[in-house]
Amino acid sequence: MEKHIITVEGMSCGHCKNAVEKAVLALSGVAAAEVNLAAKTLTIEIDEAKIGLTQIKETIEEQGFTAL
């Protein structure tokens, strides 16, 4: 498992936090996903044999946010 911290812009409330975490956790290869609203970050633990950061960021964008 590898840990990554992704900056996510546009999250404003607990609903946004839940939407991002739920969508990312639903991906195969993601073991953990936690948003820090104040820091505008998503911290994830992923199995890089199964999933890459590109797919994670696409999933965040699909929820209506900007992944940097």
Place this chain on the structure above:
Amino acid sequence: MEKHIITVEGMSCGHCKNAVEKAVLALSGVAAAEVNLAAKTLTIEIDEAKIGLTQIKETIEEQGFTAL
């Protein structure tokens, strides 16, 4: 049906808008509910024989927002 406009504080995004509208629309006697995020308002059409503003405001508060 009577129309009312309630000021709601704490709504920051489309998820908040949906949460308030869905919870209020689920109440018996509510025919319409629409949030204007920019104006911080919820416009409702209710049958006052079935439901009062107090119950509407309690439902908004249960969703984590402040109804004035």
